[in-house]
Amino acid sequence: MEKFTQLTSVAAPLPQENVDTDQIIPARFLKTIHRTGLGEHLFAGQRYDAEGKENPNFVLNKPAYRKAGILITLDNLGCGSSREHAPWALLDFGIRCVIAPSFADIFYNNCFKNGILPIRLPKEQCLALMEDAEQGANARFTVDLEAQEITRPDGAVISFEIDPFRRQVLLEGLDDVAQTMRHHEQAIKEFEARPSRAWVPSTQQPTGAQATIGSVAEGDKA
Amino acid sequence: MRNSASPRTLYDKIWDDHVVKTLDDGTSLLYIDRHLLHEVTSPQAFESLRAAGRPVRRPDATMAVADHNVPTSDRSQPVEDPQSRLQIETLEKNVKEFGVPYFPLRSRQQGIVHVVGPEQGVSLPGMTIVCGDSHTSTHGAFGSLAFGIGTSEVEHVLATQTLLQKRSKNMRVRVEGQVAPGVTAKDIMLSIIGHIGTAGGTGHVIEFAGSAIRSLDMAGRMTLCNMSIEAGARAGMVAPDEVTFAYVKGRPFAPKGEAFEQAVAYWKTLASDEGAHFDEEVVLDAADIAPSVTWGTSPEDVLPIDGIVPRPEEAADPARAERIRRTLAYMGLEAGQKIAGTPVDVVFIGSCTNSRIEDLRAAAMVLKGRKVADGVRAMVVPGSGLVRYAAEQEGLDKIFRDAGFEWREAGCSMCLGMNPDKLSAGQRSASTSNRNFEGRQGPDGRTHLCSPTMAAAAAVTGKLCDARDLLGDTLTEGAA
Numbered sequence: 022m023e024k025f026t027q028l029t030s031v032a033a034p035l036p037q038e039n040v041d042t043d044q045i046i047p048a049r050f051l052k053t054i055h056r057t058g059l060g061e062h063l064f065a066g067q068r069y070d071a072e073g074k075e076n077p078n079f080v081l082n083k084p085a086y087r088k089a090g091i092l093i094t095l096d097n098l099g100c101g102s103s104r105e106h107a108p109w110a111l112l113d114f115g116i117r118c119v120i121a122p123s124f125a126d127i128f129y130n131n132c133f134k135n136g137i138l139p140i141r142l143p144k145e146q147c148l149a150l151m152e153d154a155e156q157g158a159n160a161r162f163t164v165d166l167e168a169q170e171i172t173r174p175d176g177a178v179i180s181f182e183i184d185p186f187r188r189q190v191l192l193e194g195l196d197d198v199a200q201t202m203r204h205h206e207q208a209i210k211e212f213e214a215r216p217s218r219a220w221v222p223s224t225q226q227p228t229g230a231q232a233t234i235g236s237v238a239e240g241d242k243a
Numbered sequence: 244m245r246n247s248a249s250p251r252t253l254y255d256k257i258w259d260d261h262v263v264k265t266l267d268d269g270t271s272l273l274y275i276d277r278h279l280l281h282e283v284t285s286p287q288a289f290e291s292l293r294a295a296g297r298p299v300r301r302p303d304a305t306m307a308v309a310d311h312n313v314p315t316s317d318r319s320q321p322v323e324d325p326q327s328r329l330q331i332e333t334l335e336k337n338v339k340e341f342g343v344p345y346f347p348l349r350s351r352q353q354g355i356v357h358v359v360g361p362e363q364g365v366s367l368p369g370m371t372i373v374c375g376d377s378h379t380s381t382h383g384a385f386g387s388l389a390f391g392i393g394t395s396e397v398e399h400v401l402a403t404q405t406l407l408q409k410r411s412k413n414m415r416v417r418v419e420g421q422v423a424p425g426v427t428a429k430d431i432m433l434s435i436i437g438h439i440g441t442a443g444g445t446g447h448v449i450e451f452a453g454s455a456i457r458s459l460d461m462a463g464r465m466t467l468c469n470m471s472i473e474a475g476a477r478a479g480m481v482a483p484d485e486v487t488f489a490y491v492k493g494r495p496f497a498p499k500g501e502a503f504e505q506a507v508a509y510w511k512t513l514a515s516d517e518g519a520h521f522d523e524e525v526v527l528d529a530a531d532i533a534p535s536v537t538w539g540t541s542p543e544d545v546l547p548i549d550g551i552v553p554r555p556e557e558a559a560d561p562a563r564a565e566r567i568r569r570t571l572a573y574m575g576l577e578a579g580q581k582i583a584g585t586p587v588d589v590v591f592i593g594s595c596t597n598s599r600i601e602d603l604r605a606a607a608m609v610l611k612g613r614k615v616a617d618g619v620r621a622m623v624v625p626g627s628g629l630v631r632y633a634a635e636q637e638g639l640d641k642i643f644r645d646a647g648f649e650w651r652e653a654g655c656s657m658c659l660g661m662n663p664d665k666l667s668a669g670q671r672s673a674s675t676s677n678r679n680f681e682g683r684q685g686p687d688g689r690t691h692l693c694s695p696t697m698a699a700a701a702a703v704t705g706k707l708c709d710a711r712d713l714l715g716d717t718l719t720e721g722a723a
Contacts, residue, residue: 038562038566041678041680043682044680048311048659048661051661053326054329054330055287055290066681066686071687097442100442102377103377103392104284105394105395123442126475126477127391127393130392184268186266186268186270198291198295198297198398199295201405201407202297202402205264205405209403220505220506221304221367222497223304224303224306224496225344
C-alpha cells in the first residue's frame with residue numbers, strides 16, 4: 022500500500038448525500054479479477070451518457086477537476102455495497118483523499134486499506150471547503166496527515182481528527198496482514214486452543230444429515 | 244471482559260468471546276468463525292495471498308460459492324460472458340489451490356451465499372461470520388455477529404482468521420405487538436429504515452427485539468437482518484431462541500447429537516442480559532406498520548402503500564428538497580402523487596433478502612389461479628438450488644409458470660444487475676431486493692422495493708398495489 026503523508030491538489034465538490042458505492046462504481050464493472058483499471062468507470066452512471074459520451078456537467082468531467090486528488094461530498098459517503106472496487110476506482114482515477122461529514126462504515130475501512138485518507142469534518146466545514154473548491158483549478162488544498170491539517174486555498178488551516186492507529190498505518194503504508202502475522206500469531210494459536218471453542222464444527226465435511234429442505238443426489242456433487 | 248458481572252448485550256457477549264487480543268489503542272483482534280467467499284470480491288485477495296506465498300489459515304472455517312455473476316438461465320450451457328466466466332473459473336481455481344470447501348455452480352447446494360450459509364448450517368448462533376458482501380448481516384438472524392468486509396479484509400481473514408476491529412455501539416430496535424395480516428418482515432424492515440434513515444445505525448450493531456420480532460420465523464428474521472446495512476448498521480442480530488435451534492437442528496454442517504446439545508446450552512446464554520446498556524433504543528408499534536414500498540433511490544424513501552410521494556417544497560432543508568427533486572426526476576414520479584397505481588414493467592422476486600422457500604410460498608399464495616398483467620415481465624430467482632428443488636416438490640414452480648413468471652436458477656441476478664438480468668433505461672420494477680440506488684438494477688432503471696407478496700400483487704395488476712386486496716379470505720386464515 023502506498024503511504025499517505027501529504028497531498029496538494031484541487032478538490033472535486035459533489036454536493037450530494039448518500040453517495041453510494043453503486044454510484045462510485047456500478048456493479049457491471051465488478052467483473053474484473055484485478056484491482057487496477059477501474060478509474061475510467063468511476064461514477065460511470067453520472068459521468069457518461071447512454072452512448073458512453075462524457076456528460077460535461079458532471080464535476081469530474083469539468084476541466085478544472087479532471088485531475089482532482091480530493092473529493093468532497095455530503096453525509097453518508099460510501100453507503101451500500103462493501104465492494105472495495107469503490108476505493109480502487111477512486112484511487113485509479115487519482116483521488117487519494119475523501120472528505121465528508123460522515124461515512125458508511127465499510128467504505129471508511131476500505132479507504133484506509135488502500136492508502137486513501139477519509140476525513141470527517143462538520144457539515145459547515147465541508148460546505149465551506151466545497152465553496153473553495155468551486156473556484157476551480159487555482160483552488161489548491163494541502164492535506165497534511167502528519168499535522169492533521171487541511172490548508173485551504175486562501176491559506177486558512179482546518180484541523181481534523183483521526184484514529185492514531187489508522188493514521189500510523191497510512192503514514193507508514195503498512196501491510197496489515199504481515200503486521201498481524203508478525204505480532205499476533207501466538208495469541209491466535211492460544212485462542213484457537215481454548216476448550217470453549219470445541220463446539221465449532223468444520224466446514225470441510227457435513228456432520229451427517231442432509232439439508233432438510235430437499236435431498237441432495239450424489240451426482241450433484243461435482 | 245469474560246464472565247463480567249455487569250449486564251451485557253448479545254453483541255457484547257459474542258464480541259467478548261471472540262477477542263484474541265486487545266491492542267493499546269483499544270482496537271481488538273477479533274477471531275472469525277466463518278468466512279464465506281464468492282467470486283466477485285475474492286479474486287484480488289487470493290492473488291495477494293499467492294504473491295506473498297501464504298496459505299489459507301483455516302480452510303475448515305471457510306466456504307465458497309459463486310452467486311453474484313452467475314447466469315440464472317440454462318445451467319447446462321457454459322457461462323456466456325467471458326469476464327463472468329473468468330471470474331467464476333478464477334474462484335474454482337482458487338478454492339482448489341487453497342483447499343477451500345466449495346459448492347459448484349451445477350450442484351443443488353449452489354445459491355446466494357447468504358441463503359446457502361444458513362441453509363447448510365454453516366452459519367450458526369454465537370459465531371462471528373464475515374464475507375466480502377455487505378449483506379452478510381443476514382446471518383445475524385441466528386444470533387451471530389455477521390458483517391460485510393472489503394477485499395483487503397477478506398485477505399486478512401484468509402491469512403490470519405482474524406480482523407482488527409473497533410467495538411461498535413449497541414442499538415436496540417424493538418417492534419412490539421402484532422403486525423396486521425398481510426404485513427411481512429420486509430414491511431417491518433422497510434418501516435424501520437424509513438424511520439431511522441440509511442445512516443441511522445452507523446457505528447452501531449442493531450439488536451432486533453420485541454414481540455413482533457420474536458414471532459417471526461427464521462426467514463423473516465433473515466430478511467430483517469439482511470437490510471440492517473441499509474440502515475447503516477455494522478450488523479443486525481436477533482437473539483437465538485427455540486425457533487433458531489429448531490431451524491439449525493439437522494442441517495448438514497450443524498453440530499449433531501451431544502455436540503448439538505452442548506452448543507444449544509451455550510447459545511442459550513447469549514441473549515442480552517436484563518438491564519444491559521444500549522446506546523440507542525428505538526421502539527415501533529407493530530400495529531402501525533403497513534405493507535410498504537419505496538418511492539425513491541434510497542432505501543429510506545419508504546411509503547406505506549396508501550402513501551403520497553413527497554413534495555420538495557415540504558422538505559426540512561434546501562439540500563433535502565434538492566434531493567427529492569432529483570429523485571423524482573430519476574424515478575419519473577410526480578410530487579404528491581399516490582404511490583399505489585404506479586405501473587411497473589418488471590417484477591423481480593429473489594435476492595438474499597427474499598428468495599427463501601417461505602418467500603416463494605408467500606408470493607405463490609397471491610399468484611395461484613392468476614396471471615401476470617399484459618406487458619409485465621416477471622421473474623422468480625430462488626435463493627439456492629435447494630430452495631428451487633423444494634419449491635418444485637411443493638408445486639410452487641407450476642403456480643409461478645402458470646401465472647407467467649420465468650422460473651430461474653439460483654443467484655443474485657437482478658438485485659444488482661451484474662449478470663444478464665437487468666432493467667433497461669426507464670424501466671420500472673417492483674423488486675423484493677434490498678437496494679433502490681440509481682442504476683442498481685441496470686443503468687437508469689427504477690426500483691421499487693417491496694415484499695414478495697407485494698411484488699406478486701404488482702405482477703398481477705401491473706401496478707404497485709396493496710396485496711391484501713388480492714389475498715382476501717386467505718388473510719384471515721393467518722397468511723403473512
